[in-house]
Amino acid sequence: MQFKTLSSTGIKISAIGLGAMPLSLSRRPPEDKAIQVIHRALDLGVNFIDTADSYCLDENDKHHNEKLITKALETYKGDFGSSVGSVQEVIVATKGGLLRPNGDWTVHGEPNHIRRTIKESFEALGGFYPIPLWQLHAVDPKYPLESTFVPIKEAVDMGLIKHVGVSNFSVEQIERAMKIVPIVSVQNQHNPWHRNPEFDGVLEFCEKKNLIFLPWSPVGGGYRYKQLLNVKPLNDLASAKNCTVYSLILAWLRQKSPCVVPIPGASRNSSIEDSVSSLNVVITQQEMKIC
Template identity: 60%
Template sequence: MKRLGKTDVTISAIGLGGMPMSLSSRPRESQSIEVIHRALDIGVTLIDTADSYCKNESDKHHNERLIHKALVQYKGDVSNVIVATKGGLMRPNGGWTRNGNPDHLRKTIRESFEALGGSKPIDIWQYHSPDSKYTIEESLAPVKEAVKEGLIRFVGVSNFSVEQIKRARDVVGIVSVQNQYNPWYRQPEFDGVLEYCEKEGLTFLPWSPLGGSSRVRNLEDIGAIAQLAKEKSVSVYNIVLAWLMAKSPCVVPIPGASKVSSIEDSVRAVDVKLSAEEVARIDDATKE
């Protein structure tokens, strides 16, 4: 378990990313619910979603509704489950565009609140990606309002630089930062975001920790990762997740899953320990 930011809330050291369950290649709903239930069975208490995890605009909030349905149907205790959602991206014709319009964010926050059950505040609401048409202060104003209204409990940001995080924190309290981070994209190590999160006590959630659907198959081609997986008798995915967690205690990976076997494998990474020398081997193999 890890602490969420500087709050008194704890979350599992590895979360479940919901996106693969709601895109155009989504599995049948019963399979997705089975995945979520299995994740809960094995101790996952953080589920990451977004209003834009859907096929297109007509399908908005699909993943949030799916997660809520799975939680309602779960036979066990879900009182400690934290659902982190996001808003600020649109899905016109299946594409991805930014929308930081305060009126849109105000509307989508309320829609997310309803999609997630409408009975308690959204655990974590994250501004999905800054929109250059609006200042961060303008876009986060309705978020601050929603916290006061009781629609949102905690706030996070996604795809933000250090400077943007600082500006966001001047508007509203921030507990988490979700930026891309994987063996092919190590920018958070070099742009100061990871260091800033660790210093300031913010949880860092790497999105696409295994490289996304286009790259995940290529992990076997990275010699150091494949060799370490063989040496430790674990999957290459375990090695990558363990490498990310070894980078900083504030890192909580959120690998996506649409199969039970995928989340079962991801969770095993918490038991994989990498030495400083092994981390360095992966670093050397993944230099740009």
């Protein structure tokens, strides 16, 4: 496994993460199969798992994904393939700030809600140690960003959160957040169809400030990924490198910047295996233009 340093924390995280969201949505696998996927990721040395309080079916199912990860870590009996220590040192990065009314996704940055959901995430993740990385899922325009961050700063001071990240933020919003609490990561959408971070200054800002950039939906989701399978130059390049188009795109993202750590979702062992195999794919600058 290859590793990156999480900003200035000194914490080593695997250069590819596990996006656990597919394990808790409407088409989620049975619990035992879902836990097998997490265990397989650990076997391969993945020590960074991305989740959220809203990765669930609806509000009645809140924190499902966090509880699933906790159960998987507690029941893991394998040989952790990482060189960074025991399974207890796995970095679980969760998020808060979205609601799931009737299965929809809505932003909710009201301070009391943020305060409550942080405590609930702390309990869902075991309730013994600080949440390794907590991220505000999105900015709620109904509330000043500074007021939303009041309970986040409180949680850091109380020892509920160790490190803070942001998601779906602009450079200006990241800078405002950094004035309140240290920020170590940014999670924005980035894939071949959505390349805004390359042009809106976010990726450059992360490099400058030594922040880890976590591209969500790195291959554009299942529907868009299937479209890639019809792009002949991509398939020819993947064939030449003896890899899948999926792992080729992950390698393309990683080569965009040394601060990039993709967090592709997985609901099958083969998916996380393919994700990790992308670390062995090297793309030249000329080949980058094909993707």
